[in-house]
Amino acid sequence: MRVLLATWGSRGDVEPLLGLALELRAQGVDVRMCAPPDFAGRVAEGGVAFVPMGFAVRELVASKPSPVEVAAALVAQHFDVVGKAAEDCDAVVATGLMPAGVRSVAEHLGIPYVLACFHQLGIPSLRHRPGQRPGKPFPPGEADLRVLWKIDAERVDALYREPLNTRRAALGLPPVDNVRDHVLTSQPWLAADPVLWPLQDVLGFDVVQTGAWIMPDDRPLPADLVDFLEAGEPPVYVGFGSMQMAGAPAAAAVAVEAIRAQGRRALVSRGWADLALIDEKDDCFAVREANHRELFRRVAAVVHHGGAGTTTAAALAGAPQVIVPQIVDQPYWAQRVAALGIGAAHDGPTPAVESLSTALGLALRADTGARAEEVSSTIRTDGASVAARKLIDLIGQVPE
Incomplete structure (x- = not known):
């Protein structure tokens, strides 16, 4: 059994995924990671196979490109880099900055796909407003959260829908109308500790909260x-x-x-x-x-x-x-x-x-x-183990 873990983001997106990778490996699963080249050394320290995905985060932040350019470039990386890395895998787990094309890759290959979040702000809820995104402004004074979340979906579509559907069409896949909800799926995973971030009032999603994915670290201090x-x-x-x-x-x-x-x-x-x-x-x-x-x-x-x-x-x-x-x-x-x-x-x-x-x-x-x-004493440390077992069950095969 082989699983691909894919992300594009900062260290906070990579380290939890590496924690899951190490737990999957401990449970007998072969693991491969796609992540920004900034973190090649960190992933190598864990002994996990690494595939660099696109451009370095630190360099991109410094260059301040337009959100439209970033979205198109990310979608291309999802289809080209993640697509190739996933060819011999049994499942894909995606996280980080809007992995718009990763589900399409899994769909094309006929393998399970899981979207994981490390906080709830990207999941529509009646408890909180959407997080910050570029694009269409919220109407002044608008307090109806359903309206705000609808605009949030429109913002994502404006950035990602055209490049995503262009690449899907090339694979013979039908177009996507709501990119955000397509990426989330009906059952996204929340990899956050339930004491620190209790799951609240989710709007139309069956969220699975696994607990935080904490990477084991036995490195001595300098x-x-x-x-x-x-x-x-x-x-x-x-x-x-x-x-x-x-x-x-x-x-x-x-x-x-x-x-x-x-x-x-x-x-x-x-x-x-x-x-x-x-x-x-x-x-x-x-x-x-x-x-x-x-x-x-x-x-x-x-x-x-x-x-x-x-x-x-x-x-x-x-x-x-x-x-x-x-x-x-x-x-x-x-x-x-x-x-x-x-x-x-x-x-x-x-x-x-x-x-x-x-x-x-x-x-x-x-x-x-x-x-x-x-x-x-109340913070759970088994989140990565819970997620690994769920993923193995999703694939439907226990590794020998």
Whole structure:
């Protein structure tokens, strides 16, 4: 049995899929991954067969192409790269930025297709508005969620329907009228922890919530990082992952000063924003890559952008959080962390020393730390295993 996992997006889209890949392999399934070339090394570390899909995410973000160009290019990659990689596979799992053509590939090959989401914002619901997309604006003051979700579908169609149906026609497949719902299928999977993101009021879909796909990570922390951790009280970690923080160029300086204002040491993760130390004082340390599962157990708090993976890792470690949300699902994660009492939501995407210090002061309170420890025991760690078993059952064949 062989499964293809396909995504195009940031690290937050790739790492959970790699967690599923490792679990599938543990259950006897051969796995192949299609993902952006940015993550070839990370996938190789897991020993999973890797097929680079198209253009590098980091380069594309920096070049700021039009959404129409990105949509057409992605559809082409789905049919050409994913299509070839899936030829000898028994099923395809897709996630990341609108995998519009992947279901068509599976349909053409006659194999099962699953769409997985790491948050609920792309799934129509009577509880929340659609996430941000380019295209037709919402009518001013419109509050009817059914109307807003209809416009959301129209936005997706405007970007993807023409290139998708052109490629489907070439394979002899009928046209698609509603690209968003076609991609989601009637039964999308939600790979998010039910405590951190409870499934609510879905509109017309039978969503399967598996729990978060957490990648096993037994990498030791770098020796110089361990030395820094052991040289004093637990520091506050700050990192913004794959966010380039163009709207907050002084994020590192602001964060370090806010951490110092709380009388704490600072641990700065460089990330795609290339955060750097602001001076040579010994109360700060910079790291490029580290095992979050191990590291977050040894810090006083985690300041981050609110990606699904970082939020889940910090919650699982029992580390209080401060989320400075930037895009898409991140404001929700910030609100949820605050609602659970395991951290604070910064007001807006651009931190100032005073505002971040205030949020950090809340996260560092003893009651917040105690609550974070309490909630950590409720976070499920079997999401990837649940998903792997469901996928094997869907294929209808137990591997020998």
